[in-house]
Amino acid sequence: MTTYIIQRLFIFFPMLLVISFLVYSGLELSPGDAVSHMISPELASTITAEQLDAMREAYGLNQSFLTRYWIWLTSMVQGDMGYSMAGGVAISEIMVKTVPATLELSMVALFFSTILGCSLGVISALKRGSGTDNSLTVAGMAGVSIPEFFFGLVAILLFAIELKWLPVGGRLLPHYETLWDRIPNIVLPSLVLALMMTAGAMRYARSSMLDVLAREFITTARSKGMPEWRVNILHGFRVALTPVVVLIGFRLPLLIGGSTIIEQVYQWPGIGSMFIRSVRASDYPLVMTISLMYVFVVLTASLIIDVLTALIDPRVRLGKE
């Protein structure tokens, strides 16, 4: 396994490099630049071409594409993420403010969705063909089919506007001093996000559990006179957990990039909403840093999943024929 991990690490950084170049090229091909975003169409009619050139020079935008990419890359390698073009804020500062907000939201959602998804999936499998199973299956289908922004808006309408139980959005207010103060604000976005994730986990857990329950070792366990709960949980569920763990592993990148829509709906000041704004503003240092972070998380999660799969299922042998 060590050899496998080392091999993966060897291709890890070239992949980061290639993807960063592709993202940078994509930004270059997209119309406009940061300066054209800063100057509104109405103002542009009153500003001279020389003034625009001076601005582009001040931001280094008049250099060639490869030069700009090289400058960005070498700075990044040295740990300097640069500055947002729109407001001159250090990107490291932006990340420090936005990443924890996103992690806070996503981790709560992942926690609830994992617990709920696995529990409901197992119940559904154990009660196969019953009304409970059918209801949960329909709910699961609805959960994966209905867009999360729709769930988000319905939840706002119901719980924030009609019942006024919870805030309509946002994360912090001036009088918030402790984590406890913030809990009302995280309830709706995290539960809506969790609901979407629960549906997938539940369907995975159900089919995995059904698959395991049909195996011979379950029959053997029952024939030994083991209590049913022990057969189902200790023998069945433990084995059924493997694909569910893989699914959860695949969701680790979602901790960073999966809550963008919910952040928009709930005015949550996370990395997802910042990414959308930076793309619209052609703020390429910020876009590049956030993209690279997404790629890094995806590649890392992929590596972790492989290793975890091997640890959970002894039949998997990484790096061997």
Next chain:
Amino acid sequence: MKKLYVVIVAVLAHLMFISSASAQPTNSNQLSDPRVRQALCMAIDMKTIGETLFEDQIIMADSLLPNGPMKSPNLPDYSYNPEKARQLLAEANWDSNRELDMVFYYGDQLTADFMAAIQAYFADVGVKMSYRLLQGDVGAQLNSVPDDGVNGPAAVDYDLGYGARAAIAMQEYYNTFKTGLNPQTPGDPKMDALIEKINSSADPEVLKPAFFEIQEYQMEKVNICPLYYQKLFIYESNKVDRNGGAYGNAQYNYNWGITDWNVSGGTLQTNTGPVEFFEQPWYNLGLWIHNKVVFDRLLVADGALQPVGCSACESYDLAADGLSLTFKLKEGLTFHDGDDVTVEDVAWSIRTAMKAPQMHALIGNTVGSIKGADAFKDGSTDDVSGIKYNIADRVITLELTKIDPNILTTFTQFAILPKHLLGDVDPLKFQQSDFWQMPIGSGAFKITEVKMNDFAKFEPFDGYHGGKAGFDIIAYPSYDGDGNLIKNAAAGKMDYGFTKNVADVAALDAMDNMGTKAVDIPYTRMMWIMQYPKP
């Protein structure tokens, strides 16, 4: 009999305008034929569009200039008349196979629907049109001017453009039609002369005949097709009582008496808070809440943005020839950090505005009119000869090279910024200074807490010369319009703001806790018509 004579003369005058349609195209582009341009204007039923798409919340436009004292009473009538439009197109031998390319830069659904409606109206008179949303470097695609400002060829690739002109000074509507400055309209010596005339005095009464003349001339030539005047809607929750404070053009700064407002609960919630930084206040003059409350100006305007007196100044004097303006600052003014506001801060602010690129045209015109501005801008001098001040006397005098008719209006909008905190900043990267993470001004409210992209809190400033407000302000972030307005208002999280979105207005008016007030603003939506020959 006299009345009948007047009517006959008016009808004849009107017919003369229409008869000007017998003019010929001036180049290979058929859109250079005024008959075609008139036909395009007459093909659009703005009244019906206004009543349906815009929910009766717009005002029909008959010229570039908004309604008001400067509006000419003798403008030609280009209202909906499809028969006349077809006739004019036939006279002009319009090529019915030609498909006009219309561009626009608003990404909302209402604009897309409006474009579809115009397309249908054009089709009804036999004109094909397709439309597209400009993306990327919109300014360059829209506003590139030809090297030859009279003969072209065009430096833009569209035929028609849908856009707006929001002006605080009436001259802004026409100054861009000067030869060499306009991307769609070829230069014209008469137009240039009329532009000179409307910029020749600071006295509105003197300028009125010139404005009449330029409007009539432009509408006779149909250089643009005026579509409608946009209204602005101020919304407030039932927690807010302005206590007699005026309503006005909320996109700018005016005397709204905020220090006298009563806000139940002691906190006014609003939008236009910062996302990543506070935008510097010389660009979108009153768009963001911090522009309005954190910074002070030398003069103050009324709701119609007419200068009405001093704010930070104790007195001011505009010379009779309009070529020098002197301010004396009030005594004892301080910034929120306790440092004195001096005329040196005013002088430094003006000098910096000469070089900073993101600048409102009104301010740009004024600071560019000051003696020595050009030499300072190009770096050949370190100081501006036309700015003279004495800190001890609190007096600053600005000497101009030419009359700026809107100089007083400029100083109702121009925020005084602290030199001691911004003096070392490169003007080209003015917005990138750390200062804009938590700016300090000398206005009625100071910023006390900022969680970027969450909220900004403003508290009343004890040292403000205009009194102390009795409430705090919390501003939530918004970006490119407030997409969260309706749900925040419905949830009681919005007490004040303004919008131009008629769909938002309908939703806000339906809420028990909210109300809206329409304000006429100088904001003209129009169709540009590209008259240069194609390359």
